[in-house]
Amino acid sequence: MLAFALEKRFPGFRLEVALEVQAGEVLALLGPSGSGKSTLLKLIAGLLPPDRGLVRLGPLDLTPLPPEKRGVGFLFQDYALFPHLSVAENIAFPLVEARWPKARREERVQELLSRMELSPHARKRPEALSGGEKQRVALARALAARPRLLLLDEPLGALDLRLREELLFFLRKTLREEGVTTLLVTHDQKEAFLLAARVAVLREGKLVQVGTPEAVYARPKDVWTARFLGHKNLLGPEESVRLGLPPRLHLLPPRALRLGGDWAGVVEERLFYGNRVGLWVRARGVRLYLEAEEGPEEGGEVGLHLDLAQAVALEG
Template sequence: MLAWKNVAVRYSGFELKLDLEVARGETLALLGPSGSGKSSALRVAAGLERPAAGRVYIGDRDVTDLPPERRGVGFVFQDYALFPHLTVAQNVAFGLEERGWNRARARERVDELLSKMGLAAHARKRPEQLSGGERQRVALARALAPDPEVLLLDEPLGALDLRLRERLLLELRRVLAGEGATAVFVTHDQTEAFVLAQRVAIVKDGRLVQQGAPEAVFERPADAWTARFLGHKNVLTPEEAAMLGLAGGPLVLLPGALRLVAGEVEARAVERLFYGPRVGVWLEARGVRLFWEGPASEAPAEGASLRLAIDPARAVEVRP
């Protein structure tokens, strides 16, 4: 449904090279650190930037040379980019008027989306009268209104506080599923990517390093950098693995690999971190620093000595 075919985007000292497809009705997360090229990929797909090489396809159409308004793409920006002089309803209707929808059909679509987004009571308000979460929903409704072939979202939750971001992430997932939208969601947050997307594509320094279902990517990271970026804390060099009695390396110890039972590895709890519903403990075992996470009732106190068991079945070998 959306494809970057051998696309290259070049800036001074940086090049994005991308060959990637998104299926109809799929939500893909482009995941990577700041400066990795994620937003550039989105801008090329939207027609806001032209690639130095390669082609962009939406469905069976080559849209590389088309302006944004002729691509059938909806775009949600990080700062929402709402029109301050228009009401909520007028913002949502804007794209419909530009595309020549008749008034009755446009009003029906606007009412449908305002109801679906929980915005019906705010239809006559202007953006400055809304909370950040409400503005985000208006921007999403405006992008969805014309039934775009592809919806592009550039860090749409990045400006929100953690609690609101978590709530709106679930709302966004529900809306995309309900609309059957083909969507590409750019984020640097692996939790957002895992919750929202059916497939994750990880980008580093302008290159696609791994893609797949969230569970598969998390459980089988391609290399040590990807493992750390996805939040794995127990990434061992071959030397560290050998010190712990494990073969191979580099290794990633997946969640559940460390068991605080009467195992063979002597360890000491160096630092205990309280996260509310869970506790994290940094351990030192045979000169190797390890991280355990679990319920507070099972967590050792700082300075405590224990014997640790390591499940080799939860140790995954990765590239350096």
């Protein structure tokens, strides 16, 4: 199990986070730019010294150890591959540093080349690879020495949308097969939800909420978290009253709204997404959003079904 309680101060910013990650678990640190996610990874990896705190991995206190002694694999957003080494040599590098016997080293490199679908590229230099291939080489190198802990800093952030979609599921499969305790940093909720068993939401250096992706998404703690996670139907006290709810802040989750019901509404905006449409509908003076396979044009009238029992009360 990974356990840490760390504090780091910078001018105008203070990071203070305590968390536990179970052995073999993938936990995502989710938050906007500047929330302290990458700084936290660097503290755990030993690349930055904390102002105070500790990092434990099982019974071992990592806090006084230098990065190379922590048994941690680190995947940076820019991959940081060695340009003068081949793909196979990049993957083998941490094994050479760890003095693995040659036969065992070659066996592990071949295993990772096969798993990462890189065998045809084994002798190529990084400059000859695509962005997706570089990402897989960097991941293979991070996993090569079978680290006790894997740290991923925006692992898909440098890729275009098509490659991110493709490699997201590849990364998910790889992490499950390796079974290594993993801490993932991302600002993308889709990545966090698909890759992690739990997510920890950070804001301005502080932990806001921790839980399974389903629980955090369904019941965000406050308005900021709900908005960050992409929820659109956030009701102020006055809007809540208009819909028949108590006079406080509420979230209407997506499953609480659908077309076909007794609530009369008018479509103010229609957004075409290809396989679905997004509809902004005005009902009882409140602007609400829902998605459907199809819907009327702007200005059209619709009937809405609202399940107010699913409304979530929020903190300010």
